[in-house]
Amino acid sequence: MARDNIFAGLEIGTTKVCVVVAEARHDNTLKILGVGNAPSRGIRKGEIVDFETAKRCVHDAIVDAEERSDVEISEVYLGISGGHIRSFNNRGVVVLEEGREEIDEQDLEDVRTNAREVSLPMEDCVLHTIIQHYYVDGQDGVLNPLGLFGKKLEADFHIVYGIRTRIQNAIRCVKELELETADVVISSFATAQAVLDKNDKQLGALVIDIGGGTTDFVVYVEGAVKQSGVIAVGGDHITNDLSIGLKIPSARAEKLKIEEGDVTLGNAFPGETIVLRDETGFAGREIERETLNQIVHCRLREILEIVERQVEADQNLNYLGAGVFITGGSSQLRGIEHLASEVFGMPARTTAPLPLAGVTSAFEHPQFSTAIGLARYAHLVHLDRPITRGILSRTMKRLTGIFRT
Ligand SMILES: Nc1ncnc2c1ncn2[C@@H]1O[C@H](COP(=O)(O)OP(=O)(O)O)[C@@H](O)[C@H]1O
Ligand SMILES: [Mg+2]
CATH class of the missing domain: 3.30.1490.110 (Dna Ligase; domain 1)
Structure with a gap:
């Protein structure tokens, strides 16, 4: 990765570690060369809780991205999340x-x-x-x-x-894999670069990234970042509620949520049930579809309402001309757009990263919004737009300096 027109974005998410490698082209567009993934372990609510385990996951995702993009990665733009932000x-x-x-x-x-x-x-x-x-x-x-x-x-x-120490943990993870951290970027800010265009930012937009252990949001008003936040609740909490509420194992609850979950209430026929088949270690049983949907609905409504209250408290709700954009893995829950429109009282849509050259349908998934956004952010810095350069670089020197020796 000696060429300075190639960027890598690294998201250490609660569910997966994702690495996007992208190339800036002569016409100032960005081309995705490859995306690497690995399931996360040792990460809780967006933060590293088991360093060696998390490091192995980051390593696996980096290797995967290198193989897919045919680029040897030497430096990454690192996404940061967590309830401490x-x-x-x-x-x-x-x-x-x-x-x-x-x-x-x-x-x-x-x-x-x-x-x-x-x-x-x-x-x-x-x-x-x-x-x-x-x-x-x-x-x-x-x-x-x-x-x-x-x-x-x-x-x-x-x-x-x-x-500081929590941010340093993520940086150290990268450092110990013999990689440089070019910059640390809050995940929500990166995500916005993937899902909003200039016009959306100008009109005013709220981006909500509902991942596994966190929900990250950012508000743009008149083209500027007006508010940002991280809530330590995400899709894993829905799975957990299902596991407890329906008395089924967590892995089964996750599968049920993805295959059958719907946040719309009153959609099921009265008495409609879903048969959970026998699986290893788990005796099959029937559950009521409406009960399933109610559990999913309640938790998702709670997440959206927390964001709504924070945006309202900062008096930004009336400046979102382009509406609400929902992304991240949990944005794939059926009926989420309708529920979000109701909670925010304005149009809300789910979104994957905006089209980029080289982004085949394989990457057009809301789970990749942050990592693709990190590559876009890197590209913006490279183009020397007057966003946050300079100060970030110095922040980085300060943060990484401790690990130099
Ligand atoms: N099709 C789907 N429907 C509903 N939820 C989903 C779906 N696919 C993934 N998820 C949920 O998305 C979450 C992971 O999202 P992701 O953005 O990858 O998280 P993170 O960035 O925190 O690692 C998990 O809670 C998972 O259960
Ligand atoms: Mg994420």
Whole structure:
């Protein structure tokens, strides 16, 4: 992977580890060369809980991606999730000193630093400082203040932070496999790069990624990231509820959820049952379809309502012109669009990654949105768009520095 036009995205999910290898082409489009996968073990609610086991899974996914893409991976863009991740919005201010009137690179750095000067708990570190809007001498709508005349530069940022040691665990996992971490990116932000186009971001959109152990969301308003969050609840909780509620083994509950589960209530005929066949170690039995659907419905409604309350609390619900986009493995539950539209009171649709060159139908699955989004993010950084570069690179140096020696 010596060529600097090849990027790899790595998602260490609760259900699977996924690696996407992509190539930037001359016309500035991105082509997927291959996707590698391995089932996750040693990961709970998006975080590593058994280091050696998790490392083996990451290794397997990397090897799989290398074989499929015919690329030797040397560096990855690493997706980060977990309930410890928090965020807030803050404004930075810089006043140019006497005799200087033109805004330069240093002012842009200074306004960013100023916005980050908020006291965080000792154990936390900043992951992202994402620019929202610039203002020069009170004038808003400034897209790029560099080179403009002005005395006062202000800027709003979305700042994401998390517990340092948990982030370092994921980075160390990569490091011990002899790979570099080019950047750490919150998963929801990466996912948005895969499922939203520029227009959606401009109109306002909420992206919800419902995976196995977490639900990650991000809100775009007027083209900028306005809010993000991680809830430590996902599709595995639905499986768990089914296992307990129906008194069946977890693996059987997972299969039942995927094959028969539907979140729509009142869809089953009265008394309609599903026969679970005998399987090793599990005596077969009949269960009521409506009971199954009720359990799935309740948990999924709860997940969606938690997101809805958080988006409402930040007063962003009225700015989602493009609506709600749901992705991740659990977005495949039947009836989810209808339920989400009801919970949010606006159109909601399920989505897989937007089409990319080289993405055959094999990759057009909502489970791959984050990893494909990481490759897209890497491409954006490569194109040097003024998103979050610089500061992230420095964050990385700080985070990875400990593991250098
Ligand atoms: N067809 C399906 N219908 C409903 N749920 C599904 C389906 N396929 C996968 N899932 C669920 O999706 C979750 C995994 O999603 P994924 O996005 O791969 O998770 P993660 O990124 O957290 O590893 C699991 O809880 C799994 O049960
Ligand atoms: Mg995921």
